[in-house]
Amino acid sequence: MVLSTTQPVYLNSPFPVANHSCEVVGPHAYLFGGQNERGASCGDLYVLKISGFGAWSRRIPSGPPVKPRSHHTSSLVDSKMFIIGGVTDATLTEDVSVLNISLLSWSHIKPRGSFTPRQDHTSETWGSDILVFGGRDSAGVAINDLTKLDTPARQWFTIIPNGSSPSSRYGHSSAVVEDGMIIIGGTNGEGLFHNDVHVFR
Numbered sequence: 001m002v003l004s005t006t007q008p009v010y011l012n013s014p015f016p017v018a019n020h021s022c023e024v025v026g027p028h029a030y031l032f033g034g035q036n037e038r039g040a041s042c043g044d045l046y047v048l049k050i051s052g053f054g055a056w057s058r059r060i061p062s063g064p065p066v067k068p069r070s071h072h073t074s075s076l077v078d079s080k081m082f083i084i085g086g087v088t089d090a091t092l093t094e095d096v097s098v099l100n101i102s103l104l105s106w107s108h109i110k111p112r113g114s115f116t117p118r119q120d121h122t123s124e125t126w127g128s129d130i131l132v133f134g135g136r137d138s139a140g141v142a143i144n145d146l147t148k149l150d151t152p153a154r155q156w157f158t159i160i161p162n163g164s165s166p167s168s169r170y171g172h173s174s175a176v177v178e179d180g181m182i183i184i185g186g187t188n189g190e191g192l193f194h195n196d197v198h199v200f201r
Contacts, residue, residue, distance in 0.1 A: 013056040014046045021074035023081050025101050027051050030081060032099070035070035041087055043068035045099070063106035066097045071119035075130045077151050082130055084149070085118045092117035092138045096149070113156030115147055120170035124181050128152055131159075131181055131200070135170045142168035142188045146200065166198040 072086025
């Protein structure tokens, strides 16, 4: 295993950002949103060509623009990048925006069902569904619900798993491995940091 550091071409490179999202499709990485050094949310889309010199380019997709946001998540389903939740206009949102990477176009969907506006959650692709866990709500309180977005049906479903659910948390990480979604760490926002691991199957 070799770790290689690439210095991307700075022409058209994004401003320094944090709390953004990034997805890789083929030889390109798609970076959306984030929070700049002044604490403001951004709404730009940048594409990094991973091979070669790693050149950046700023793209302006067609379709209705997406509000600037940070602390959101993104997940890929069939080359579509689903942007879920986060902070926009200094408030939390439950919005779901979709970037069609093949067409480079934005669309907005309004899934049926209930979904709590949140930030600092995680989301993972599960077939044609997207699983969203945890985060913190508009009061800044950590939550521990597991919600499924059925992307073909455009509907939210609350999942009540068997067994013991992870405690309320945000700032955790998650990943899908084989037939399980793994939840690792996080904090409850009240000084308690976790090092536990939970698996949803």
